[in-house]
Amino acid sequence: MEVDKGKGEAEETRKVAEADRDTVTLKSSDGKLFEVSKEAAARLSTVLAGMIAGGSIDDNGTDLKQIGSEALENVVDYCNKHANSIPSAALISSSISFNTAPFKEPEEWERKFVDRLSHDALFDLVEAANFLGMERLLDVTCHKISEMMKGKSPDQIREVFNIKNDYTKEELEEIRQELAWAFYDD
């Protein structure tokens, strides 16, 4: 079986994985195979956890037709990095709190992880994370996208994301009126 490993995978990881058979093999839409630790996959992805529990994992590569090889490589890379990182105090803080944001700020390594992605790769990863039910990865990638929107005018946002403005002038004016509370000049 030929395995195209994720960038973050070390040779030892592969050996250990093969010895213990403690990994799952995932197959991208373009037919490439990736191995990821069963434990990390089950912990980070609700969909993979369900498949592992339900026995629908294929030893020859579980088909993930919706996910391209580049995005799947990033998913696997994230799982490996996540398994190796020590959770910060923020992530293990007390559950009873007053109005703490449910979202925990990205860790330094998570920030770097998403910062190195190209625009297209970032969106592919968002979709993959959403498809696989990877809540944390989805949050981290969405946080990155929100940072790309923050403080920008609608025109600037359209430019960054290639959004085509299909409103008429009248419609725009109507919305500005309707949501006047949001369109104030501070």
Added chain:
Amino acid sequence: MATNLDAGGDGSDHITDLPDDVLHIILAHLPTTAEATRTSILSRRWHRVWTGIPALSFRYDEAPASSSTQKDQLDRIDAALSGHAATATVDVERLKIDVSYGVPDARVARWLLFASRRLNGELRLASETWWWESWEDEAKEVAIPLCERVTSMSLCLDRTLQFPLHSATGAFTALVALELTKGFVDGGELGSTLSSRCPNLKKLSLDRVTVVALPRADLCIHSGSLEQLEIIAIVSHDDVVLQVDTPELLSFSMDSCIGIVLMTRTATALKRVATDAVAIMRRFDTIHELNLAVARTSILARRWRRVWAAVPELSFRYYGHESWRTAPVCLRVNQALAACSVPTVHRLHIAMPLPRSSRCSFWLHQASSPFPWTQAFSGDESATAIYFDLYGYILRFEQAAGTFTALSTLRIRHGNVDSRELEDVLSSRCPGLKELVLGDVIFIHGGASSGLSIRSDSLEHLEIFGYMEFHGRLEVNAPKLRFFSPRCRLNDDARIVAPMLSEASDAISDVWTSIQTPRWRR
């Protein structure tokens, strides 16, 4: 590493293709709801995306100069909430409104109504006002509606909060944490709400809340779920009785409260109790530590004996500098000690500026009998540690007989000590002294500054620090001394005989003459 995030990648619009759920997560990360809402004009696809955001957040940190600007800001919040209510497809998981000025009751009522109908999670409403600001000439009173799905509620509204009447139906079923800051509550209303309408409440914090009610301002909390109770700066002019009946309580703290009488019935597992009021702990089954501070409290009641019977450590603290106010406080401590009949207390801690040193004498005398503390003036057989914080007073040791047989630690800070008396105590009346700490102490004898000669066969640990004045030299003769930390300037002629400390006398003299030498260990 090259990234290409500010240009649009391959030119196609990825973001518009994302499912709404994902767009909501993205928009929820934007700092304010207004900013998220402005995405509605990006394109038709985006028109109503913002109405699905699960978190609403409004924040105006700086109070604007004009009241019309304040009104504009508040109008925006109201419009956003009603716009959201009219169009939203989801429940809100978080609503946060923080403004740094007063908000009229009617608006606060609308926010609360929104929370009760649409909020499925956390609520925080804060309208911070300063005491010199008067912002509206109205009742300043708001009714808290039933919020059945709110999980945590933090209200800092600086007005009277009315809780649902007995006749109302429904409960705060999901509420786990409640924090009330700055405001007025009716003790009966709040008590009945906490006791019968909050079946899952685990954490309660009351901070600067005034409990009012006629004829009596009692607050009874009966809760089978409460684990943490924090009461800060509750002020009452007529002895509020706070009844706490919470079998699951794990942590309880009370700080800077005045006129609170605390009564409890069951709290078996309580590990840590810190109260700053003269609280009456009637029946905690187990208390590991109790702090009873006498900070401007008005109560010392008959129940002291029972309180202390279960408490191994007693502490009286008074923070303040006006000596005229400490006199009645001292009197209460005296009464408390006189009324106490505990067989063994592990620690007695009294901290306050003293109007007269004779007070201290009385306490020390009291301590000599039931407490293993000390009667410093004439010696005591059971005290193991004595800490004097003198607040500038002079500590005198009596010449009378008696030794500090069990004393192993002596710490003296912030005051004047007669050096000959201390020398006598150290050399002949503390046979087991191991640790001596002197900080900011001025040594005097016969009305003038003097040197100090420490002779002790048992001393192992010596710390000297802060502002110290030695006119005359410092001598230390301590054959067992292992640790010495002089963190102050000592005269060149200081002399130490401490064979266990160092063979090299050169090293010692280096230490003597240095300023602020850190810990120095043999």
